[in-house]
Amino acid sequence: MTFLEGFRLAARGIRSNLLRSVLTMLGVIIGVGSVIAMVSLGQGASAEVTQRIANMGSNLLMVQPGRAVVRTSGGTRVAVLTVAHEQAIAAHASAVAATAPELSQTANIRTESGSHEFQVIGTTASYLEIRNTSIVSGRMFSDEEKRAADRVVVLGANPAAELFPHTDPVGETLRINQRTFLIIGVLEAKGDSAMMSADDSILVPVTTAEKRLFGTDALRMINVKAVSSDHIDAAEAQIERILSPMLPEGAEIRITNMQQMLDTMEETSMTFTLLLAGIAGVSLLVGGIGIMNIMLVSVTERTKEIGIRRAIGGTPKDILVQFTLEAIFLSSLGGLIGIAAGFSGAQLLSQAMGWAVMFSGSAAVLGFGTAVTIGLFFGIWPASRAAALDPILALRHDM
Amino acid sequence: MSIIAFDSVSKVYRMGSEEIHALRDVTFRMAPGDFTAIMGSSGSGKSTMMNIIGCLDRPTSGSYYFDGRSVGTLKEAQLAAIRRSKIGFVFQSFHLLTRASALENVEMPLVYAGVSPKKRRQQALAALDQVGLADRAHHRPYELSGGQMQRTAIARALVNRPRLLLADEPTGALDSATGHEIMAIFRSLHAEGMSILLVTHEQEIAQCARMIVHFRDGEITSVTKEQREEAAAL
Ligand SMILES: Nc1ncnc2c1ncn2[C@@H]1O[C@H](COP(=O)(O)OP(=O)(O)OP(=O)(O)O)[C@@H](O)[C@H]1O
Ligand SMILES: [Mg+2]
Numbered sequence: 001m002t003f004l005e006g007f008r009l010a011a012r013g014i015r016s017n018l019l020r021s022v023l024t025m026l027g028v029i030i031g032v033g034s035v036i037a038m039v040s041l042g043q044g045a046s047a048e049v050t051q052r053i054a055n056m057g058s059n060l061l062m063v064q065p066g067r068a069v070v071r072t073s074g075g076t077r078v079a080v081l082t083v084a085h086e087q088a089i090a091a092h093a094s095a096v097a098a099t100a101p102e103l104s105q106t107a108n109i110r111t112e113s114g115s116h117e118f119q120v121i122g123t124t125a126s127y128l129e130i131r132n133t134s135i136v137s138g139r140m141f142s143d144e145e146k147r148a149a150d151r152v153v154v155l156g157a158n159p160a161a162e163l164f165p166h167t168d169p170v171g172e173t174l175r176i177n178q179r180t181f182l183i184i185g186v187l188e189a190k191g192d193s194a195m196m197s198a199d200d201s202i203l204v205p206v207t208t209a210e211k212r213l214f215g216t217d218a219l220r221m222i223n224v225k226a227v228s229s230d231h232i233d234a235a236e237a238q239i240e241r242i243l244s245p246m247l248p249e250g251a252e253i254r255i256t257n258m259q260q261m262l263d264t265m266e267e268t269s270m271t272f273t274l275l276l277a278g279i280a281g282v283s284l285l286v287g288g289i290g291i292m293n294i295m296l297v298s299v300t301e302r303t304k305e306i307g308i309r310r311a312i313g314g315t316p317k318d319i320l321v322q323f324t325l326e327a328i329f330l331s332s333l334g335g336l337i338g339i340a341a342g343f344s345g346a347q348l349l350s351q352a353m354g355w356a357v358m359f360s361g362s363a364a365v366l367g368f369g370t371a372v373t374i375g376l377f378f379g380i381w382p383a384s385r386a387a388a389l390d391p392i393l394a395l396r397h398d399m
Numbered sequence: 400m401s402i403i404a405f406d407s408v409s410k411v412y413r414m415g416s417e418e419i420h421a422l423r424d425v426t427f428r429m430a431p432g433d434f435t436a437i438m439g440s441s442g443s444g445k446s447t448m449m450n451i452i453g454c455l456d457r458p459t460s461g462s463y464y465f466d467g468r469s470v471g472t473l474k475e476a477q478l479a480a481i482r483r484s485k486i487g488f489v490f491q492s493f494h495l496l497t498r499a500s501a502l503e504n505v506e507m508p509l510v511y512a513g514v515s516p517k518k519r520r521q522q523a524l525a526a527l528d529q530v531g532l533a534d535r536a537h538h539r540p541y542e543l544s545g546g547q548m549q550r551t552a553i554a555r556a557l558v559n560r561p562r563l564l565l566a567d568e569p570t571g572a573l574d575s576a577t578g579h580e581i582m583a584i585f586r587s588l589h590a591e592g593m594s595i596l597l598v599t600h601e602q603e604i605a606q607c608a609r610m611i612v613h614f615r616d617g618e619i620t621s622v623t624k625e626q627r628e629e630a631a632a633l
Contacts, residue, residue: 016498308495312488
């Protein structure tokens with residue numbers, strides 16, 4: 001018997017009991033489908049995050065205090081990182097190209113249209129260079145304004161669109177924590193919606209944030225741009241050396257660079273992948289056992305058919321091929337449906353929840369391959385039982 | 400050379416501690432082109448003998464040569480090859496696949512023989528035509544009468560042009576008119592040179608054969624030969 005003939009027989013066997021075949025495939029469909037959906041969403045998410053980090057530039061470092069404020073032995077509270085530290089780095093670290101302080105808090109923003117919450121960042125003009133962004137309308141604050149701690153703001157793309165949907169915000173005013181500010185510029189939209197994206201921020205001069213808004217000089221972070229990505233380690237060492245004598249006792253700082261963040265991301269996505277593999281394994285195992293179960297039932301039900309086929313000249317191998325192909329047919333059909341269901345499920349989820357998706361061909365190939373293997377693995381035993389039947393006893397079987 | 404040669408063949412079924420001797424030391428020969436009938440009471444071992452001759456079963460002891468070839472040493476796949484190319488078997492209870500049409504049932508031996516779809520359709524239709532069932536080719540077995548099912552089974556046995564046709568009570572479930580139609584088919588096949596071995600309970604059917612073998616308790620008790628010629632000579 002040829003392979004094609006066996007395939008035709010298997011297809012026929014499945015068609016003759018369609019409902020049962022579909023129910024049997026369900027395990028594989030769900031298994032493969034959920035893996036495809038999760039891989040698509042997972043890869044989408046990690047690609048998005050990686051993209052954001054790459055957008056910010058891989059030669060970026062962040063200096064952050066362990067705690068923003070510490071209490072000295074004398075009992076006074078002092079800020080761990082201040083503008084003085086930032087300027088020391090800018091002045092003395094040769095591997096550093098630019099620095100920008102961040103004195104940020106969430107604040108209440110009021111316009112004629114209503115009240116909103118946004119992150120307000122006190123910084124300097126070099127923030128633009130470091131965050132790889134620029135002004136699309138108006139201008140950045142000047143040194144003069146910084147020195148005078150003027151009440152001027154530059155809006156990120158999102159607050160600009162949200163607070164002033166119909167007009168150019170430049171020249172308008174808004175109130176931050178009950179104080180009136182003049183809008184002098186708007187940032188370009190990066191469209192990366194990142195956790196630390198400039199898109200969502202409202203920028204004010206760091207001096208303004210310190211004196212007129214938040215009443216503290218404790219920085220959340222100092223952004224540092226190294227001369228190049230090869231200078232990251234040098235920059236880190238220099239920053240450490242410059243800052244350590246300047247820090248109040250008991251204070252700690254943490255220096256992170258983008259490469260480290262990327263590594264952490266990769267580690268997280270690796271864990272995620274392993275978890276997925278585990279879920280996939282379990283659901284496919286269940287699907288496979290379902291197929292084995294139904295094939296055993298089918299062999300028993302069709303004992304007489306097997307006897308007839310043997311009696312008129314079918315070899316044990318012919319019977320083995322017929323039933324194995326039937327199992328593989330079931331599981332691979334389930335795999336194909338699962339791939340389609342997984343992709344469309346991921347698509348629907350991403351549209352409903354706004355998540356990123358990325359469809360990968362290798363996931364589809366892997367899903368299909370696994371389904372075929374499952375069919376072979378769990379089908380071969382019932383099929384070999386069918387092949388081992390004694391033709392005479394099988395013929396006596398009624399049904 | 401004989402097409403069937405049994406040398407003291409025995410078949411013993413063990414049921415727990417009990418031993419059932421279905422065949423006891425049967426020695427039997429049949430020449431190619433012969434038409435032989437086997438008679439005997441129920442349970443005397445006729446079907447057991449047919450199954451061994453049809454290479455579906457193996458003797459417990461003794462040896463069986465089919466067409467000069469010792470069957471005892473053959474592997475399952477080789478036995479299957481003999482079944483599909485040299486032997487046509489008409490079973491006591493039809494044994495048709497209920498999910499397939501008459502035509503598909505008749506085609507099945509050719510599927511295993513590796514005949515191309517187009518050719519096997521032709522051959523199967525020809526075999527159905529030979530048994531007068533061409534107009535029922537696309538009916539399922541449950542849409543056929545008993546005689547039509549039996550004729551489908553005969554067409555299936557014929558389709559691979561076997562050297563030997565085995566029929567286990569082919570008329571047992573049929574009325575005598577239909578039985579005669581079936582026997583007419585066998586007689587014409589015999590006239591074409593096919594070797595035929597059939598089991599029957601009916602003396603009238605057995606008369607068609609050139610030799611009648613009588614069975615009792617797994618043993619051959621008597622062999623009657625060339626009745627018709629003797630009768631004609633008288
Ligand atoms: N698989 C088996 N296991 C045990 N005993 C069996 C088996 N097959 C047949 N027998 C026994 O062997 C004996 C011969 O059986 P067989 O089927 O050859 O009879 P038969 O002559 O064909 O009878 P009938 O005319 O009723 O068809 C019987 O006693 C039967 O019970
Ligand atoms: Mg019998």
